[in-house]
Amino acid sequence: MIVISEQEARALVSVEDAIDAVEKSFGAMARGQARNYPVVREQVGLRDAVFGVKTGCDTGVPLLGLKAGGYWPHNLAQGLGNHQSSTLLFDPETGRASALVSANYLTGVRTGAASAIATKHLSRPDSSVLGIIGTGVQAQYQLRATLAVRPIRKVVAWNPSADKLATFGGLVRELGLEFVAASDCRAVAAVADILVTVTPSKRALVDKSWVRPGTHISAMGADTRGKQELDPLLVAAAALFVDEAAQAISIGECQHAYGNGLITGDSFRGSIGEVIAGLCDGRRTAQEITLFDGTGVALQDLVVADLAVRMAALKKAGSVVDY
DSSP: OEEEOHHHHHHHOOHHHHHHHHHHHHHHHHTTSEEEOOOEEEEOSSTTOEEEEEEEEETTTTEEEEEEEEEOTTGGGGTSOSEEEEEEEEOTTTOOEEEEEEOHHHHHHHHHHHHHHHHHHHSOTTOOEEEEEOOSHHHHHHHHHHHTTSOOOEEEEEOSOHHHHHHHHHHHHHTTOEEEEOSSHHHHHTTOSEEEEOOOOEEEEEOGGGSOTTOEEEEOSOOSTTOEEEOHHHHHHSEEEESOHHHHHHTSTHHHHHHTTSOOTTOEEEEHHHHHTTSSOOOOSSSSOEEEEOOOOHHHHHHHHHHHHHHHHHHTOSEEOOO
16 A cells, blocks of 8 residues: 655645646546545534545546545644545455545645636636635635636635735735735625635625626535525526535535525536536626535545555655555
8 A cells, every 4th residue: 555645745746737637537427437425524523523534436547435534623723734634545446445645735736626627617718806705725725726727817805814814915926916805705706707715604705796797606615514605595596516416405505595495406507527528508608607516526535646646656755555
């Protein structure tokens, strides 16, 4: 078995490579070559933690595995990241475990990649103003991934923590972009061509009336029952795209509009994989609001872990252990 550390994973997988790998996995899902198995995600009952296991298989690669981990909100006080996870890959031919990959960085980069893929296929090509609600660590991945697919010149962001907002603004300026620290969420939504929400919120932060026609929204924060970032009326009014429909209505942003009867299972125009594979339309007009509900699926995690393993073989990185 090969073991890849957190530091090695960061060195082996770039944002651009992650975008390419995740885009291919979405297409494989749409073509029926790959599938995600049901997600386990539960409150631990200790340290306010949430723990989950995501599994899946791509028979085309072939690729089989799982990612286990979650959110420990008190970790920062101990000098650790709040998000902790690991990916275990198996040999699809024998079922033997073949790789253990630290997945903290890889979870961040694959989430940024998924949002950027949706932005690439659904936003207006001339989109140049990126709005970000939530400026924690994930916002950095969202920023770098979006820059890989759209000509962003200005970033407008909001966070309840002035310190986190200032830190994020420093990164934006280092990349040579204009930065505006918004006073509230409305000020972000009002000017964004591309709006990314990436918070742990359990209440709507963005009202339907604040969003301009032609905006693309990537809602990336809701991945558990009870989480919410958008007004359900906004969700119901948008052209809806998902990574996986079953997750969107159970743990994603769409859970609230679905629970309130504002949308049904037939309300989705399609998955982002179906757009990539040419099986459904993406954006139809310059004026419609498109919304990607990114809940995070196992195959995103597995393909970036597999990429790390393949790169490790090329660069003679990682540690081989008996198992």
